[in-house]
Amino acid sequence: MTAAIATLPDADRFALRNATLAAIAVDGFAAPAREGLVKADLVISAGRIETILPQGSAPADLPAADLRDGMVWPCFADMHTHLDKGHIWDRRPNPNGDFPGALDAVRADRETNWSAGDVRARMEFSLKSAYAHGTSLIRTHLDSLPPQHRISFEVFSQLREEWADRIALQAVALFPTDMIFDTAAFADIVETVRQHGGLLGGVTQMGPDLDARLDMLFRTADDNGIDIDLHVDETQDRAVLTLKTIAEAKLRNRFEGAVTVGHCCSLARQDEDIASATIDLVARAGISVVSLPMCNMYLQDRAPGRTPRYRGVTLFHELAAAGVPTAIASDNTRDPFYAYGDLDPVEVFREAVRILHLDHPLDTAARVVTRTPADILGRADLSRISAGGRADLVIFSARRWSEFLSRPQVDRIVMRNGKRIDRSLPDYRELDPIMKA
Numbered sequence: 001m002t003a004a005i006a007t008l009p010d011a012d013r014f015a016l017r018n019a020t021l022a023a024i025a026v027d028g029f030a031a032p033a034r035e036g037l038v039k040a041d042l043v044i045s046a047g048r049i050e051t052i053l054p055q056g057s058a059p060a061d062l063p064a065a066d067l068r069d070g071m072v073w074p075c076f077a078d079m080h081t082h083l084d085k086g087h088i089w090d091r092r093p094n095p096n097g098d099f100p101g102a103l104d105a106v107r108a109d110r111e112t113n114w115s116a117g118d119v120r121a122r123m124e125f126s127l128k129s130a131y132a133h134g135t136s137l138i139r140t141h142l143d144s145l146p147p148q149h150r151i152s153f154e155v156f157s158q159l160r161e162e163w164a165d166r167i168a169l170q171a172v173a174l175f176p177t178d179m180i181f182d183t184a185a186f187a188d189i190v191e192t193v194r195q196h197g198g199l200l201g202g203v204t205q206m207g208p209d210l211d212a213r214l215d216m217l218f219r220t221a222d223d224n225g226i227d228i229d230l231h232v233d234e235t236q237d238r239a240v241l242t243l244k245t246i247a248e249a250k251l252r253n254r255f256e257g258a259v260t261v262g263h264c265c266s267l268a269r270q271d272e273d274i275a276s277a278t279i280d281l282v283a284r285a286g287i288s289v290v291s292l293p294m295c296n297m298y299l300q301d302r303a304p305g306r307t308p309r310y311r312g313v314t315l316f317h318e319l320a321a322a323g324v325p326t327a328i329a330s331d332n333t334r335d336p337f338y339a340y341g342d343l344d345p346v347e348v349f350r351e352a353v354r355i356l357h358l359d360h361p362l363d364t365a366a367r368v369v370t371r372t373p374a375d376i377l378g379r380a381d382l383s384r385i386s387a388g389g390r391a392d393l394v395i396f397s398a399r400r401w402s403e404f405l406s407r408p409q410v411d412r413i414v415m416r417n418g419k420r421i422d423r424s425l426p427d428y429r430e431l432d433p434i435m436k437a
C-alpha cells in the first residue's frame, strides 16, 4: 500500500509546499540546483500560478499540500503524433513490424475504414489518454491523400474546438512530396490546410526533382503564410540524406516561416564530416528537429530473425550542441508503425533518456517534452512553470531523477487550472465496435 502523493486543498488560493522543480521548465525563479532540480513553494490562485517562492516561504496561513519534495512539472507538449492512425492495431496489425509492412497496412486500413466517425472515435480515445497523462499541447500529422484530407481535417477541426480548454491542437497535412506536381490535388490540400489553420508536411524522398519539389513547397507555404513540418530520412539507408537538401531549400527560398523536421534517422549513418556539415547547415537554416525514439527503435534496423544493430535515432546531441532546437515526441500509437504506446510523455521521456543517453547529467533533459517543443510549436505560453501562467501541472511522488525514471509514475496527479483532474484512462473496450470493421 503506497501513500497518496498529496491531498490538494479544495480552495481557490492555496500553496504547494516543498516541491522539486526541473529548473529548465521554470521561468523567473532561481535557487541552488542539483542535477537541474530546485526546491520551491508554489502559490496557486484562481487557477493560475501566483508566485514561485523559495522552499519554506509560502505564507503560513494558506491552505497547503505538502509535496515532501515530490517533483512538479508543467503539462507536457507532444509535438509529433499521428492521432488519425492511432489504435488500429487490433484490426490491422503489421505482420513483421517493418516499415514497408506499416505503409501497406495503413493504406489498406485507410482505404476501407477511415470514415469521419472512425477517425473521430480513435482520435478522441487518444486525446482522453493524453489528457489523463498530463499533456496540454499536441501536434498531429494527418494522412492527406485525397479524399482523406477533407474527412480528417474536418474531424480534426471539430475536436480542436471541443478540446480547446484541455489540449491545444495543431495539424499537419502528410502526403508524399511527389504529389506537389499534381497541381489540382496539391492545390486542394493547400486549400484544406488554409481553411483549417494547419501546416504543410509531407514525406521527402530522394529523386532528381527533389529541389524543384521543395522550392514549390516553400513558395506555396510562403504565399499562404503556412508553416512546414516534414517527415525526413526515416531510413537506415545512408545514401538517403534529404535533410541537407531541405536546409538548402529553406535558405535558397528565404523562407521565413517555421520549419520542423522529424526522424532524420539516416543522419546517424553518415561519416562524421558529412554529418557535421549537414548539422551546421540545419542550424544555419533555423530548422527544428524532433526525434521519435520509441517508434524509430521499433521500425529501424528490423529484419526477421536478426538482432538490430543500431538504435534508429538521429544525432540528437550533436544537433542540440549546434544550436538546433531539438525535442522528442510520441509518434505513432498502437498502429502498424508502432504496436505500442499511449501518448504518455513520461514514458516517451523515460525511454528517450535510455535510448538517446539524455542522462549523466540530466540537468536540462526535461526541456525535451516541455519548453522546447512548446517553443517550436509557437506556444511559448505553455509547458513551463511561470508566475501568472495557468496552473497546469503534473505532480509526482518521485523526488529525484533516479526515482522518477525507475517507475512509470502511474500515481501522478494532473492539475489543470488549479484543480485535480480525473485521470481515468479510456477503456480499450470502447474501441471494440470499430475494431470489428
Ligand SMILES: [Zn+2]
Residues within 6 Å of the ligand: 080, 081, 082, 141, 231, 262, 331, 332
Ligand atoms: Zn511521424
